Amino acid sequence: MPSLIDLSLADWRSFDASSAAMLEQMCPRITRLHLNKSSGCCWESSYSKVCLTASALAAGCPVIVKAHSSHLGTNELMAGAIRKAAQATGMPDGVFSFLIGEGGTLGQALAKHPAVKAIGFTGSFRAGMALYKTATHDREQPIPVYAEMSSINPVLIFPDVINKDADKIAAQLAGSITLGVGQFCTNPGLLFVIDGNNTAVFIDKLATALNAIPAAAMLNQGICKSYYSGRDKIGQEKGVQTILLGDDSSSSYKGSVALYQVKATDFINNPELQNEMFGPASLVVTCKDLSELHTAVDALHGQLTGTAFGTSDDLREYQDVIGKMTEKVGRLIYNSVPTGVEVCHAMVHGGPFPATTDGRATSVGTEAIRRFVRPVCFQDCPDEFLPDALKDSNPLGIMRKVDGVYIAAKK
Amino acid sequence: MPSLIDLSLADWRSFDASSAAMLEQMCPRITRLHLNKSSGCCWESSYSKVCLTASALAAGCPVIVKAHSSHLGTNELMAGAIRKAAQATGMPDGVFSFLIGEGGTLGQALAKHPAVKAIGFTGSFRAGMALYKTATHDREQPIPVYAEMSSINPVLIFPDVINKDADKIAAQLAGSITLGVGQFCTNPGLLFVIDGNNTAVFIDKLATALNAIPAAAMLNQGICKSYYSGRDKIGQEKGVQTILLGDDSSSSYKGSVALYQVKATDFINNPELQNEMFGPASLVVTCKDLSELHTAVDALHGQLTGTAFGTSDDLREYQDVIGKMTEKVGRLIYNSVPTGVEVCHAMVHGGPFPATTDGRATSVGTEAIRRFVRPVCFQDCPDEFLPDALKDSNPLGIMRKVDGVYIAAKK
Numbered sequence: 001m002p003s004l005i006d007l008s009l010a011d012w013r014s015f016d017a018s019s020a021a022m023l024e025q026m027c028p029r030i031t032r033l034h035l036n037k038s039s040g041c042c043w044e045s046s047y048s049k050v051c052l053t054a055s056a057l058a059a060g061c062p063v064i065v066k067a068h069s070s071h072l073g074t075n076e077l078m079a080g081a082i083r084k085a086a087q088a089t090g091m092p093d094g095v096f097s098f099l100i101g102e103g104g105t106l107g108q109a110l111a112k113h114p115a116v117k118a119i120g121f122t123g124s125f126r127a128g129m130a131l132y133k134t135a136t137h138d139r140e141q142p143i144p145v146y147a148e149m150s151s152i153n154p155v156l157i158f159p160d161v162i163n164k165d166a167d168k169i170a171a172q173l174a175g176s177i178t179l180g181v182g183q184f185c186t187n188p189g190l191l192f193v194i195d196g197n198n199t200a201v202f203i204d205k206l207a208t209a210l211n212a213i214p215a216a217a218m219l220n221q222g223i224c225k226s227y228y229s230g231r232d233k234i235g236q237e238k239g240v241q242t243i244l245l246g247d248d249s250s251s252s253y254k255g256s257v258a259l260y261q262v263k264a265t266d267f268i269n270n271p272e273l274q275n276e277m278f279g280p281a282s283l284v285v286t287c288k289d290l291s292e293l294h295t296a297v298d299a300l301h302g303q304l305t306g307t308a309f310g311t312s313d314d315l316r317e318y319q320d321v322i323g324k325m326t327e328k329v330g331r332l333i334y335n336s337v338p339t340g341v342e343v344c345h346a347m348v349h350g351g352p353f354p355a356t357t358d359g360r361a362t363s364v365g366t367e368a369i370r371r372f373v374r375p376v377c378f379q380d381c382p383d384e385f386l387p388d389a390l391k392d393s394n395p396l397g398i399m400r401k402v403d404g405v406y407i408a409a410k411k
Numbered sequence: 412m413p414s415l416i417d418l419s420l421a422d423w424r425s426f427d428a429s430s431a432a433m434l435e436q437m438c439p440r441i442t443r444l445h446l447n448k449s450s451g452c453c454w455e456s457s458y459s460k461v462c463l464t465a466s467a468l469a470a471g472c473p474v475i476v477k478a479h480s481s482h483l484g485t486n487e488l489m490a491g492a493i494r495k496a497a498q499a500t501g502m503p504d505g506v507f508s509f510l511i512g513e514g515g516t517l518g519q520a521l522a523k524h525p526a527v528k529a530i531g532f533t534g535s536f537r538a539g540m541a542l543y544k545t546a547t548h549d550r551e552q553p554i555p556v557y558a559e560m561s562s563i564n565p566v567l568i569f570p571d572v573i574n575k576d577a578d579k580i581a582a583q584l585a586g587s588i589t590l591g592v593g594q595f596c597t598n599p600g601l602l603f604v605i606d607g608n609n610t611a612v613f614i615d616k617l618a619t620a621l622n623a624i625p626a627a628a629m630l631n632q633g634i635c636k637s638y639y640s641g642r643d644k645i646g647q648e649k650g651v652q653t654i655l656l657g658d659d660s661s662s663s664y665k666g667s668v669a670l671y672q673v674k675a676t677d678f679i680n681n682p683e684l685q686n687e688m689f690g691p692a693s694l695v696v697t698c699k700d701l702s703e704l705h706t707a708v709d710a711l712h713g714q715l716t717g718t719a720f721g722t723s724d725d726l727r728e729y730q731d732v733i734g735k736m737t738e739k740v741g742r743l744i745y746n747s748v749p750t751g752v753e754v755c756h757a758m759v760h761g762g763p764f765p766a767t768t769d770g771r772a773t774s775v776g777t778e779a780i781r782r783f784v785r786p787v788c789f790q791d792c793p794d795e796f797l798p799d800a801l802k803d804s805n806p807l808g809i810m811r812k813v814d815g816v817y818i819a820a821k822k
Binding site: 132133136137141142144302312315316319322326329330331332333334335336344345346347348350352353354357358359360362366367370373374375376377378379380381382384385399401403404406408 | 543547548552553713726730740742743745746758761764768769771784789790810819
């Protein structure tokens with residue numbers, strides 16, 4: 001059946017860049033794609049916006065971006081670059097729109113519009129779920145929602161590496177916890193240790209490293225206020241001990257560091273301790289043994305990332321609990337920090353609910369295009385009417401799967 | 412970054428069969444996959460059940476099947492084959508369960524259960540949407556629903572082929588409309604023609620061919636009753652002309668043929684005419700010109716399939732409207748009937764809402780496994796802890812995408 005060829009992977013190599021700078025290079029290559037009638041519509045941080053726009057455009061979908069009110073200037077710069085690229089490559093007018101307006105009202109209006117066929121979003125759990133409800137229930141035709149909402153990015157730090165490398169890990173984690181004043185979605189907000197001789201020393205080193213990092217301006221007043229009230233709530237939960245608490249600098253919109261500690265038994269029974277603080281703070285969970293660590297990992301909600309710090313011996317000994325954590329995350333990191341998301345083919349920036357509303361997707365990397373495509377099968381289609389990606393002569397020169405076998409383009 | 416390799420396609424060649432007979436052959440190959448804690452849960456026709464079970468098991472998910480009350484014997488035979496295969500290949504007890512119970516009650520209880528992580532379904536729009544609502548709203552963690560609900564599978568029959576091949580097409584369509592007493596989800600329930608000299612002759616030939624096919628027993632009493640009331644409603648809609656109406660044989664649970672005709676102007680303004688009759692009946696829509704056909708195709712809801720009958724000249728002349736129909740369907744067929752779904756790599760048995768609740772998926776073919784997997788990225792993972800599919804030495808001998816390039820296994 002030669003006319004039945006897998007479309008689903010066709011033309012994907014058109015999409016291999018997703019930063020503002022690379023978008024202009026990319027656009028000449030994506031204009032050859034069919035422009036769909038459907039629209040991708042997004043609310044995103046500036047960085048995510050570019051990834052989302054790149055993957056939606058690469059899939060042939062016009063994009064409507066709702067700007068975040070906290071960085072209108074950055075948004076305008078990025079929108080300008082995208083518009084320039086669209087014009088330079090002869091894309092149709094209206095392929096990219098950029099709207100400014102009150103978040104909830106404008107967002108809900110867009111989410112309800114019948115021409116909008118998919119939604120990408122980064123933000124709070126509350127706002128993400130409001131969009132999800134509208135998209136799945138308040139429309140005649142439900143549409144996919146890719147909302148990245150909340151993640152506290154658990155880190156497992158095993159005993160042998162604490163004995164051997166406490167200084168280095170404390171420094172790495174302090175840097176990661178405070179990167180971007182703790183406002184990275186991959187910020188390590190939960191640190192698990194198995195109680196041992198050097199646990200207290202390690203926590204002390206981490207507190208010292210954190211304490212050296214000054215408070216800095218957060219994205220906006222609301223986020224800053226919410227950070228301080230969030231960390232205060234964590235500090236008041238049952239069994240939580242405050243290890244380090246920077247001064248409240250909310251009057252100057254600055255976020256200061258904080259470090260808390262709690263026993264696993266208290267953590268396991270209290271889902272409030274999994275609320276994201278969204279700022280330069282983290283919670284250390286001490287487990288009395290491996291069995292308690294297993295139970296704590298069982299209790300974890302879905303996460304964007306999970307990290308394991310360990311020596312070779314640690315990693316061998318604790319592979320079961322690392323495997324258990326893998327079922328809760330979109331990305332598993334060994335001996336490195338979760339902040340920093342490479343735009344590459346293997347990236348998965350996503351994860352099970354409530355990290356996102358759709359754990360099947362990534363919002364960064366080449367696979368991000370899957371959010372805005374759907375498969376179509378062409379059966380017994382004469383070669384001349386097939387999309388170029390499927391023609392027998394393979395005019396695009398791409399790798400294709402034919403009758404289940406991947407076949408490279410002839411040179 | 413050698414430890415970052417795309418997992419999303421790994422191990423998929425483990426899954427290349429999805430019929431009951433082939434499942435036993437397949438199981439030895441899928442047991443090497445990691446068995447997830449999550450469950451795939453399905454309500455399906457017997458045929459779809461096997462496809463669903465095969466793809467969910469291949470993805471490493473235990474499966475709970477809710478039997479359809481109308482074919483408990485067939486279900487039991489299939490469940491027995493699957494259980495036998497699971498035992499023979501040493502799969503864990505409980506990897507496959509088969510439940511009998513009242514549809515709505517049992518279905519809703521399963522859909523709400525926190526251990527159930529995905530739902531596959533084939534059936535009515537009402538039942539599918541009830542599951543969708545539960546899965547997306549009445550659970551703490553929303554889960555994907557792959558519900559195949561309703562499709563009337565439009566067929567475009569162009570003027571030149573009507574002039575040249577009316578007999579053949581009438582015979583093909585009559586066979587397809589009555590296949591399985593019209594109870595195929597891909598049954599062609601909507602036939603578009605552009606009014607011309609031979610339109611009336613063609614419709615007459617189709618009616619004659621249909622009229623030769625005797626009434627036959629339908630799946631159950633409810634479906635049979637619903638077929639007659641559904642076709643009666645269509646027959647009474649504004650502008651609908653009854654061309655052929657077989658006797659009501661509902662007393663013996665038999666479905667008889669019916670053929671209706673309506674002008675495009677009436678079709679375009681009346682969504683009731685897109686209600687599925689689910690039986691051996693079809694509606695011919697006559698368009699006065701190509702522009703009216705465009706408007707009618709614009710008005711179409713999402714469909715599993717769309718079909719174009721045309722000579723080479725037709726297909727060249729009408730490629731625009733065929734392209735428009737492609738945006739509404741999961742599978743586009745040229746010069747053949749939509750009934751009959753090959754289990755193969757390129758199959759897409761799915762389509763935009765309301766044909767399904769998730770147009771990104773297919774429920775038949777190798778790509779069906781995507782419904783039950785999610786991507787995970789392993790960053791800086793020591794080779795010994797990577798899944799076999801990702802180890803540098805490629806012990807499974809599979810094709811892999813490494814840093815964006817597909818690389819075949821060394822022989």
